[in-house]
Amino acid sequence: xxxxxxxxxxxxxxxxxxxxxxxxxxxxxxxxxxxxxxxxxxxxxxxxxxxxxxxxxxxxxxxxxxxxxxxxxxxxxxxxxxxxxxxxxxxxxxxxxxxxxxxxxxxxxxxxxxxxxxxxxxxxxxxxxxxxxxxxxxxxxxxxxxxxxxxxxxxxxxxxxxxxxx
Numbered sequence: 001x002x003x004x005x006x007x008x009x010x011x012x013x014x015x016x017x018x019x020x021x022x023x024x025x026x027x028x029x030x031x032x033x034x035x036x037x038x039x040x041x042x043x044x045x046x047x048x049x050x051x052x053x054x055x056x057x058x059x060x061x062x063x064x065x066x067x068x069x070x071x072x073x074x075x076x077x078x079x080x081x082x083x084x085x086x087x088x089x090x091x092x093x094x095x096x097x098x099x100x101x102x103x104x105x106x107x108x109x110x111x112x113x114x115x116x117x118x119x120x121x122x123x124x125x126x127x128x129x130x131x132x133x134x135x136x137x138x139x140x141x142x143x144x145x146x147x148x149x150x151x152x153x154x155x156x157x158x159x160x161x162x163x164x165x166x
Contacts, residue, residue: 022071029067030059088153098149100142107141108134 009017031037037045037055050056084093095101111133129136 026067026071029070030063033058033063088149095142099145100149103145104138104142106145107137107139110141111137 027039027042030042031039035055035058037059041051041055042059044050045056045059050059081094084095084098085091087093088098
């Protein structure tokens with residue numbers, strides 16, 4: 001039985017294809033929106049020769065930070081998922097399966113409910129911390145749940161039990 005390997009891409013071809021796709025989607029993200037900016041105009045904006053100042057403002061203050069954040073976040077989520085699967089030695093391990101996403105939701109709920117119930121209307125925790133309070137409590141809630149799952153995984157080596165704990 002012979003195997004035809006002519007149709008299989010080589011690793012360097014997959015990397016080049018991925019980079020080309022990433023660059024194309026990055027430019028598409030920068031170009032599309034409520035105000036459509038052509039790719040040629042994007043190059044003019046980057047070189048400092050924008051035909052409209054409003055496009056330059058939109059590009060540097062909204063679209064470029066959003067596109068860069070999307071790339072960094074996507075890379076971070078994929079690496080975090082791989083690390084979680086490696087740590088727990090389980091291909092099903094993920095933030096929603098292990099309860100980490102729900103821990104973040106619990107942290108946000110605690111922040112929202114405790115800021116008015118404990119501190120009252122005059123000294124509101126939400127007003128003092130702002131949106132950073134939501135982020136900090138979400139991180140704290142997910143971290144506490146992750147610590148609980150890590151503690152349970154140190155005591156039990158059975159992956160099904162770890163998934164049930166999560």
